[in-house]
Amino acid sequence: MLFTAAEENYIKSIFHLQEDGSLVSTNAVAANLHTSAASVTDMLKKLKSKKLVSYEKYKGFKLNTEGKKTALIIIRKHRLWESFLVNTLQFGWDEVHEIADQLEHIQSKKLVDKLDEFLGYPKFDPHGDPIPDSNGKMHEQIQTSLAELAIHESGEISALGNPSSALLELLQHKQIQIGTNLIVEKIFSFDQSMEIKMNNELLFTISHELAKNLFIKKR
Amino acid sequence: MLFTAAEENYIKSIFHLQEDGSLVSTNAVAANLHTSAASVTDMLKKLKSKKLVSYEKYKGFKLNTEGKKTALIIIRKHRLWESFLVNTLQFGWDEVHEIADQLEHIQSKKLVDKLDEFLGYPKFDPHGDPIPDSNGKMHEQIQTSLAELAIHESGEISALGNPSSALLELLQHKQIQIGTNLIVEKIFSFDQSMEIKMNNELLFTISHELAKNLFIKKR
DNA sequence: AATAAATTTTAGACAAATCTAAATTTATTC
DNA sequence: GAATAAATTTAGATTTGTCTAAAATTTATT
Ligand SMILES: [Mn+2]
Ligand SMILES: [Mn+2]
Ligand SMILES: [Mn+2]
Ligand SMILES: [Mn+2]
Numbered sequence: 392m393l394f395t396a397a398e399e400n401y402i403k404s405i406f407h408l409q410e411d412g413s414l415v416s417t418n419a420v421a422a423n424l425h426t427s428a429a430s431v432t433d434m435l436k437k438l439k440s441k442k443l444v445s446y447e448k449y450k451g452f453k454l455n456t457e458g459k460k461t462a463l464i465i466i467r468k469h470r471l472w473e474s475f476l477v478n479t480l481q482f483g484w485d486e487v488h489e490i491a492d493q494l495e496h497i498q499s500k501k502l503v504d505k506l507d508e509f510l511g512y513p514k515f516d517p518h519g520d521p522i523p524d525s526n527g528k529m530h531e532q533i534q535t536s537l538a539e540l541a542i543h544e545s546g547e548i549s550a551l552g553n554p555s556s557a558l559l560e561l562l563q564h565k566q567i568q569i570g571t572n573l574i575v576e577k578i579f580s581f582d583q584s585m586e587i588k589m590n591n592e593l594l595f596t597i598s599h600e601l602a603k604n605l606f607i608k609k610r
Numbered sequence: 611m612l613f614t615a616a617e618e619n620y621i622k623s624i625f626h627l628q629e630d631g632s633l634v635s636t637n638a639v640a641a642n643l644h645t646s647a648a649s650v651t652d653m654l655k656k657l658k659s660k661k662l663v664s665y666e667k668y669k670g671f672k673l674n675t676e677g678k679k680t681a682l683i684i685i686r687k688h689r690l691w692e693s694f695l696v697n698t699l700q701f702g703w704d705e706v707h708e709i710a711d712q713l714e715h716i717q718s719k720k721l722v723d724k725l726d727e728f729l730g731y732p733k734f735d736p737h738g739d740p741i742p743d744s745n746g747k748m749h750e751q752i753q754t755s756l757a758e759l760a761i762h763e764s765g766e767i768s769a770l771g772n773p774s775s776a777l778l779e780l781l782q783h784k785q786i787q788i789g790t791n792l793i794v795e796k797i798f799s800f801d802q803s804m805e806i807k808m809n810n811e812l813l814f815t816i817s818h819e820l821a822k823n824l825f826i827k828k829r
Numbered sequence: 830a831a832t833a834a835a836t837t838t839t840a841g842a843c844a845a846a847t848c849t850a851a852a853t854t855t856a857t858t859c
Numbered sequence: 860g861a862a863t864a865a866a867t868t869t870a871g872a873t874t875t876g877t878c879t880a881a882a883a884t885t886t887a888t889t
Contacts, residue, residue, distance in 0.1 A: 646879080648877085648880095668884055
């Protein structure tokens, strides 16, 4: 099924607002999309007729299975494009959202999958949010970025936030890879850089920028 | 000025149809965009009110200076995205047009310029059409692709069609660069490969694929 | 020059997406 | 348990882009 950009924006908004599986309100979507409550009601009728939401007048609504599946496709596109912009085109992570809000509506499954491949199948976007794979599966956030570990906490590297070639070069040089065990020995408040011990041996310093891109399963 | 995707499609269509500076007809645009003549007339009123076309009822129309400038921005985007798709994401040159027809409407000057930089400022798209630079200037086709030279013709390499890293690697290895003089010694009809003499010395074979991507100023 | 044919424009309608204002339903408060 | 407030839906309009059919204009052909 193909959807208009407007429909996709509503689907995405509802998805984000129902995180916990609860019902979503008309006003919440209106506020989120900076539109009127009346417009939301109009669109809900349409999404209901297209069988993407369960909706009863005045009672609230939520995406059904098909609706969630659709939302994940849009979110996948949004976050892959953000990764491309930051990673490949060197945009700052704070200037990509608007552009990705346009790019997420480009219709071509092949494009998205090729982009994913080109980017090296990143698990998280530049803001740390998980990127659904081509089956709509997202890494649950049982992992945290290294940057969020406290002193003396330890874990194992489980994913790369956004594998640019520059990042991969750095990791190769420092011999860091998926599965590497590490423990935080010190955090310098000046620049948030961390001193970490790797595989109980080597001790070295990691920038905050790098720490944000290393995802960890705590131990 | 910002324009809708529909407006941009009309502007681009008119641009292509007036190549020689002549007036364009309603039916020509209708055929080109697979729409009705009535729709074209409606849109022309709008483009006239936005001062992009000169148009007199029943007499035909053409883009004015501002209209052409706008058209070149859209064409620049279309051809850069095509280059990206073929070059970076490994699409075939015959499967990128539809996707570029969507991508050309993404609004962000910075995105286009960064994409151009990332691609290495290609002069021609994967179909051999010239890509306008950020000032709207296009390489006039006084140069031809090497693939179009006949036997015994000679010239100097003046531009790369689409500088992918794979192409650059090949050129570096063979020591071919901008300014290199060459003459076509032989063309094998079997695969269109060419035997060329470089700087009056080295003799070697070049595939048709490569020849299409080397642009030449004839001598 | 008159008529026929082709082209173009206008008239009127429709779907998508939005809005404001009024009506309806649900939630809160006394 | 009314009365009031808040949230939601409906009614009616508007803009954009499209369509078909009819009218107007230009071009071609007797
Ligand atoms: Mn969007
Ligand atoms: Mn993001
Ligand atoms: Mn287009
Ligand atoms: Mn092209």
